[in-house]
Amino acid sequence: MDKEIDKQSEVLCFDHAEPAGVLEDVAFYRTLIANIWMIGEPESKEWVLIDTGPIHYCNRIIEACKKRFGDIPPKAIILTHGHFDHVGSAKDLAKHWNIPIYVHPDELNYVDGTRSYPVGDSTVGGGLAALFSPFFPTAPVDLSKWVTVLPGNGEIPLLEEWTYIHTPGHTPGHISLFRERDKTLISGDAIITVKEESVMSLVLQSQKIHGPPAHYTHNWQRAEESVKKLAALNPEMVLPGHGLPMKGEQLTTQLQELAANFRKLAIPKHKRKEK
Template sequence: MYENMHESNDKKYIPMTSISSRTGNEVKPDIYYYTDQIANICFIGNPKENWVLIDSGLPESASEIEIVVEKRFGKKPQAIILTHGHFDHVGGLVDLVKQWQTPVYAHHLELPFLTGEKSYPRPDSSVEGGIIAKISPIFPNEPIDLGSLINPLPEDNSVPYLPDWKWIHTPGHSPGHVSLFRSKDGVLISGDAFITVKQDSFYNVLMQKKEINGPPKYFTTDWLGAKKSVVKLESLHPKIVIPGHGTWMKGEELSKGLQELVNNFDKLAIPDYGRYVNDTDTNHYKH
């Protein structure tokens, strides 16, 4: 059945990088993240013990992830959890699942984009932003197809194989976007609900200039939902965040930056113009 999976029809290597590319950070003894070009991949679990993978980077990232896994764990994960299904978070997924035969979990609203049923809206090159926003139409938006191998996350907000963690529905950037939170030490994996780099700026992405921002503008179609999601995450008072893009952040820098984003979301996050700005119709996800 693994042979029936397939990549998106528009999968291609995206020639983007940052000074953090191919580097890793151990945030806690059991929390490590690795930057694949410009996207962060999280590894939850102590070295050489059972563990879980969160997201899978950009296209052509599988072999790079396997090298990290072999060095840190020496064995495959118990599961793969997806914050969402955009190309830069599922790039290595099909190859990894074929290799590991590991179950994959995502929010049920994200499943159509992981089973070949629906494509994401095309990235909005007209949105206010920098060079990356302008070139975003080159990014893949067609769905991958995991068939019956993708599973919905449990309805009770538990995370498979991670008993201390809960998933939180944080839509806006995509319908089924989730973030992951561990209340005992306040660690948040925010995905793209909010990030710590200005993702539409080529220079900021390249240099990984640290600043709390809303979700990437060119892929976000529901700004009202995105705002509500940021408010929801700020109310958790996270002590550490590992975002989908940018550098991990903690303490006062995180709390102040996140509070500022909540208080000034319309000014700081919502673009002045773009295809989905002031758009009340969030049903842009066509077959």
């Protein structure tokens, strides 16, 4: 499967209906601005979808999933958090497959129609994505018909080998998923492998470990704590919400450096005052 990662790095997954295998039981599909993850072996009857990309990607996500699992629907959707680029197609997918959506308790109010996220912070600089972030959607989506909270013990329904880790900072109820057996980490936006604020970096998919997207992160102290928590796991592979999968010595070195120097490397010098 390592060759598939190398191939993925070359083609950048521009085919909008093609899943890319990373491990035997993990694949991803790259939407225009965010990744979704499929956990389950090909043709498996027991698989789970992680995140759902932005709005209007429902049909393409369904097509990508069919190429891996046929007509077998996932057992559930798990959201790392509720930002528009991760939750946009959740309602349509849940309705189509008639499946539950799981979120952390601290994220529930942002996906049950009752609470909005703070607007994006254009003062962080770093590129056009940051500049236009105040215009990105922040209004709450209403998934109350399908959504339920994850249990408080870190267990994930339907994924016995995986646990979730509360990694707040980017959002209050952000989670990451970890499998101890092979030290695989699905990091959501707690750590990513592309500079999200820069449109050019997004296009080129320049691979490097970064902290959470600065224009949408509103609690930097908790974000730092979350990065240190993930670095302490010593993951051997990171599967991010933005950017390409990353593994090996490059991952280890950069993640430990980010954890040790988070305030210098991740926190913008110019940003809104945290509330």
